[in-house]
Amino acid sequence: MSRDSLNIMIGGEAGQGLVTIGQVLxxxxxxxxxxxxxxxxxxxxxxxxxxxxxxxxxxxxxxxPTEGVDLLVALNQETLDLHGKELNSGxxxxxxxxxTCAGARCLGVPYKELAEGRHVNTIALGVTxxxxxxxxxxVADTLTTALGKKKDDKVVAANREGLAASFDWLAKQEAxxxxxPKPQEAPPRxxxxxxxxxxxxxxxxxxxxxxxxxxTPSTSIALTIIAHxxxxxxxxxxxxxxxxxxxxxxxxxxxxxxxxxxxxxxxxALMTEGLxxxxxxxxxxxxxxxxxxxxxxGLPTRTEQGDLLFALHGGHxxxxxxxxxxxxxxxCFEAGYRALHLAEKYQGPVFILTDQFLADSLRALEPFxxxxxxxxxxxxxxxxxxxxRRYEITPDGISPRRLPGMGPELVVADSDEHTxxxxxxxxxxLRVRMQHKRMLKEKGLKAETIPPSFAGPEEPETLLVxxxxxxxxxxxxxxxxxxxxQSVGTCHFSQVWPLDPEQFAPRMARAGSVVVIEGNATGxxxxxxxxxxxxxxxxxxxxxxxxxLTPEYILRQLAN
Amino acid sequence: MVKIEDYGExxxxxxxxxxxxxxxxxxxxxxxxxxxAPQDILLVSGIGQAAKTPHYxxxxxFNGLHGRGLPAATGAALAHPGLKVILTSGDGCNYGxxxxxxxxxxRRNVDLTMLVHDNQIYGLTKGQAxxxxxxxxxxxxxxxxxxxxxxxxxxxxxxxxxxxxARGFAGExxxxxxxxxxxxxxxxxxxxxxxxxxxxxxxxxxxxWYKQRVRKLxxxxxDPTDWEAAIKLSYEFGDSIPxxxxxxxxxxxxxxxxxxxxxxxxxxxxxxxxxxxxILESYA
Ligand SMILES: Cc1ncc(C[n+]2csc(CCOP(=O)(O)OP(=O)(O)O)c2C)c(N)n1
Ligand code: SF4
Numbered sequence: 128m129s130r131d132s133l134n135i136m137i138g139g140e141a142g143q144g145l146v147t148i149g150q151v152l153x154x155x156x157x158x159x160x161x162x163x164x165x166x167x168x169x170x171x172x173x174x175x176x177x178x179x180x181x182x183x184x185x186x187x188x189x190x191x192p193t194e195g196v197d198l199l200v201a202l203n204q205e206t207l208d209l210h211g212k213e214l215n216s217g218x219x220x221x222x223x224x225x226x227t228c229a230g231a232r233c234l235g236v237p238y239k240e241l242a243e244g245r246h247v248n249t250i251a252l253g254v255t256x257x258x259x260x261x262x263x264x265x266v267a268d269t270l271t272t273a274l275g276k277k278k279d280d281k282v283v284a285a286n287r288e289g290l291a292a293s294f295d296w297l298a299k300q301e302a303x304x305x306x307x308p309k310p311q312e313a314p315p316r317x318x319x320x321x322x323x324x325x326x327x328x329x330x331x332x333x334x335x336x337x338x339x340x341x342x343t344p345s346t347s348i349a350l351t352i353i354a355h356x357x358x359x360x361x362x363x364x365x366x367x368x369x370x371x372x373x374x375x376x377x378x379x380x381x382x383x384x385x386x387x388x389x390x391x392x393x394x395x396a397l398m399t400e401g402l403x404x405x406x407x408x409x410x411x412x413x414x415x416x417x418x419x420x421x422x423x424x425g426l427p428t429r430t431e432q433g434d435l436l437f438a439l440h441g442g443h444x445x446x447x448x449x450x451x452x453x454x455x456x457x458x459c460f461e462a463g464y465r466a467l468h469l470a471e472k473y474q475g476p477v478f479i480l481t482d483q484f485l486a487d488s489l490r491a492l493e494p495f496x497x498x499x500x501x502x503x504x505x506x507x508x509x510x511x512x513x514x515x516r517r518y519e520i521t522p523d524g525i526s527p528r529r530l531p532g533m534g535p536e537l538v539v540a541d542s543d544e545h546t547x548x549x550x551x552x553x554x555x556x557l558r559v560r561m562q563h564k565r566m567l568k569e570k571g572l573k574a575e576t577i578p579p580s581f582a583g584p585e586e587p588e589t590l591l592v593x594x595x596x597x598x599x600x601x602x603x604x605x606x607x608x609x610x611x612x613q614s615v616g617t618c619h620f621s622q623v624w625p626l627d628p629e630q631f632a633p634r635m636a637r638a639g640s641v642v643v644i645e646g647n648a649t650g651x652x653x654x655x656x657x658x659x660x661x662x663x664x665x666x667x668x669x670x671x672x673x674x675x676l677t678p679e680y681i682l683r684q685l686a687n
Numbered sequence: 688m689v690k691i692e693d694y695g696e697x698x699x700x701x702x703x704x705x706x707x708x709x710x711x712x713x714x715x716x717x718x719x720x721x722x723x724a725p726q727d728i729l730l731v732s733g734i735g736q737a738a739k740t741p742h743y744x745x746x747x748x749f750n751g752l753h754g755r756g757l758p759a760a761t762g763a764a765l766a767h768p769g770l771k772v773i774l775t776s777g778d779g780c781n782y783g784x785x786x787x788x789x790x791x792x793x794r795r796n797v798d799l800t801m802l803v804h805d806n807q808i809y810g811l812t813k814g815q816a817x818x819x820x821x822x823x824x825x826x827x828x829x830x831x832x833x834x835x836x837x838x839x840x841x842x843x844x845x846x847x848x849x850x851x852x853a854r855g856f857a858g859e860x861x862x863x864x865x866x867x868x869x870x871x872x873x874x875x876x877x878x879x880x881x882x883x884x885x886x887x888x889x890x891x892x893x894x895x896w897y898k899q900r901v902r903k904l905x906x907x908x909x910d911p912t913d914w915e916a917a918i919k920l921s922y923e924f925g926d927s928i929p930x931x932x933x934x935x936x937x938x939x940x941x942x943x944x945x946x947x948x949x950x951x952x953x954x955x956x957x958x959x960x961x962x963x964x965x966i967l968e969s970y971a
Contacts, residue, residue, distance in 0.1 A: 316971065317967065318970060319970055327966070327967065330958070331958070335954075336762065336765065338762065357946070358966065359958065359959065360947035362765050362947065362948065362953060364765070366758065367788060370755065370788075371788050371791060372758075374758035374762070375759065375761050375762035375765075376762055377762060378749060378751075378758065378760060378761060379766040381759075381762075382762070382767040382952070382953075383766055383767060383954025383955075384765075384766035386762070404751060404755075408749070494971065497964055500960070502958035530954055531729050531749075531763070531767065531770060532727065532767055532770040532952070533767075533952065533955075534726075535726060536726075537747055539742075539747065539748045540748065540749045541750045542750055542751050543750065
């Protein structure tokens with residue numbers, strides 16, 4: 128049987144190596160010319176529990192995960208018990224001989240016999256790769272690279288033997304999980320998750336300083352930057368807390384290093400004091416927030432889009448900011464790149480809002496071109512010389528930025544209300560002019576706002592509106608409805624602040640009804656649309672059970 | 688040649704007679720002594736009376752948030768290794784609100800100079816107890832006296848093997864200028880805890896009180912490289928309070944772990960797109 132796309136789920140306990148299996152399979156699929164889209168569901172524990180790594184694979188581009196499993200790789204009984212009911216018709220289960228998989232087409236793998244003391248997950252990988260028709264050598268080489276081993280290593284040899292044994296065993300079985308059509312062409316593609324892409328985008332923009340305090344699901348942004356820091360000359364530090372992290376980054380940025388901090392909701396809560404400092408001192412800073420469900424510690428490893436308004440309103444006092452909300456991994460790269468440039472130009476905070484779903488979602492991407500990219504060059508703006516004034520009042524609100532110790536100018540930055548020279552003042556008339564100057568930058572930011580992208584008919588009966596990571600599932604749901612003959616359009620925001628109603632309000636008004644779909648309980652973006660553009664959504668569909676939106680979930684809700 | 692006049696007089700909002708004046712003058716003297724011009728230095732501070740110092744000395748300045756001076760100074764010092772970064776803030780700021788940063792900073796050992804104006808009280812918020820207030824001190828906020836054990840920054844710094852730990856007194860200008868000059872020379876984090884009378888709110892630890900107790904360490908009296916002796920000395924705070932260098936060692940500074948900082952400020956370094964291309968290709 129041939130399928131348009133395959134959903135492969137690997138399930139087991141943390142510590143059983145399911146992520147390694149998943150990553151190697153994903154890489155092999157990409158190298159064989161397929162597109163992939165990974166969703167990871169894991170519990171907040173290092174060993175045990177129940178985790179899944181799901182790869183959707185197809186010969187065509189994929190924008191969304193889907194429900195229903197075509198190939199279930201069960202590393203334990205719990206996986207079968209929990210996910211047996213999600214199997215599509217014709218699905219195949221790969222499980223150990225000792226497990227019970229009632230009712231499904233089950234390949235009982237004699238792990239003990241095949242493994243002979245080698246890792247069971249190598250056998251599971253081999254059997255699964257074989258079922259998918261992947262090349263044995265390719266799998267072996269990819270596994271070797273993933274393990275960070277040299278080819279002459281003993282461990283490598285053992286893994287190769289394990290893979291060979293599992294491919295041989297599979298050849299003797301009658302097994303078919305539905306074959307994907309062979310890809311037409313296989314241009315070289317990268318495998319990247321959202322967080323990795325944000326990090327690489329920031330590096331492409333000339334990031335020079337990173338400070339962070341670990342918090343799931345943001346940590347991989349920091350780890351990706353650190354992995355390349357020595358090569359690219361980036362200074363980094365794991366701070367004593369998030370308060371220190373953002374203040375360090377602000378100190379570094381003041382002194383000329385393009386800087387980023389990354390965290391999740393709870394850590395951002397601590398950073399809000401420093402965020403406000405960025406607003407007052409007009410110091411460029413990029414804050415990447417990988418959202419997870421709250422309030423408080425919430426569901427540490429799950430996903431939600433619950434911190435939009437917090438990103439927008441965090442920090443005391445009033446000051447301009449921009450919030451980017453990439454919808455896919457490619458947009459994550461662009462957001463990382465753009466955020467640093469915007470922060471430098473407007474001298475203040477720029478957010479990147481992502482979430483666990485997008486952060487951990489590996490996808491196949493064509494390499495990013497670096498042509499025409501430029502590194503941020505801090506400190507070159509405006510007038511120099513002895514009469515230099517850090518907070519000079521200008522028509523666009525952007526004051527000349529110089530760097531301390533790089534020229535004759537003295538650069539004075541202050542958290543108190545200050546004079547144009549940067550010194551403390553309680554001149555209330557000046558306070559008004561200064562606040563006005565700072566807020567003026569919002570105009571510039573607004574003029575540079577990325578417009579939302581519309582798809583589907585110009586005047587649809589139903590317009591599905593989304594922001595950030597919901598883009599793909601919403602697009603997929605709309606496609607299915609259009610296939611059924613319905614008039615459905617989509618509108619996705621990859622920047623959620625500032626909003627420029629001229630970019631979208633007239634077209635939204637032409638839709639029969641507007642449905643806002645987001646990963647939270649209260650319809651935060653729907654509220655923002657109403658407040659900023661007077662657009663009243665006829666419906667709001669929210670998801671806040673910790674799982675990512677899927678087209679099926681959206682369709683079920685729409686049908687209700 | 689840098690002259691005292693380069694740092695001329697600036698009008699301040701400090702109370703007449705405040706110990707902060709002595710510290711400001713000693714700092715200027717040390718800067719001139721080390722040949723540091725206003726462009727060469729960056730003063731970073733938090734919030735409080737002491738933390739206003741960067742406004743009262745011509746220099747590059749980053750006057751940040753209460754308690755957060757040290758992390759900001761850390762970032763600036765890491766971004767621009769050529770800048771002389773000096774943190775000047777109060778005891779409440781550095782040891783109270785910024786307590787976790789103080790501990791982190793002592794362990795991190797970034798090359799910068801930390802001057803704490805230790806008046807054993809909160810000045811700017813008008814006279815509440817600070818982490819270094821002595822037990823039993825009465826204030827409006829502590830009407831029954833302070834119950835908390837006073838924080839001993841010098842002992843904590845010595846216990847963590849901070850490379851340069853000293854105590855000075857705002858009433859001993861020459862001596863203090865000497866200590867600050869030594870601190871500026873030290874590679875790594877240098878802490879000078881400075882006893883600073885607050886004439887408006889601290890009626891206990893006055894000039895007189897300090898004068899009766901402080902004693903300058905005599906030449907040869909104490910070997911600052913002897914850690915155990917330094918620990919012992921750091922606990923001497925009562926009828927006799929030693930002034931001078933309490934502890935010294937030569938640990939590698941945090942900056943030394945980043946080869947990129949040998950090439951000067953990060954701002955000038957650009958991005959190697961050739962290398963980045965290679966990195967992107969490694970994800971294929
Ligand atoms: C987050 C925050 N909390 C409280 C304050 C109010 N505040 C300003 S200065 C200060 C205490 C300053 O004491 P210290 O650091 O000892 O400096 P001094 O004024 O005595 O020189 C406080 C609590 C503040 N500015 N920010
Ligand atoms: S309140 Fe105390 S510390 Fe503040 S300026 Fe006056 S005397 Fe100095």
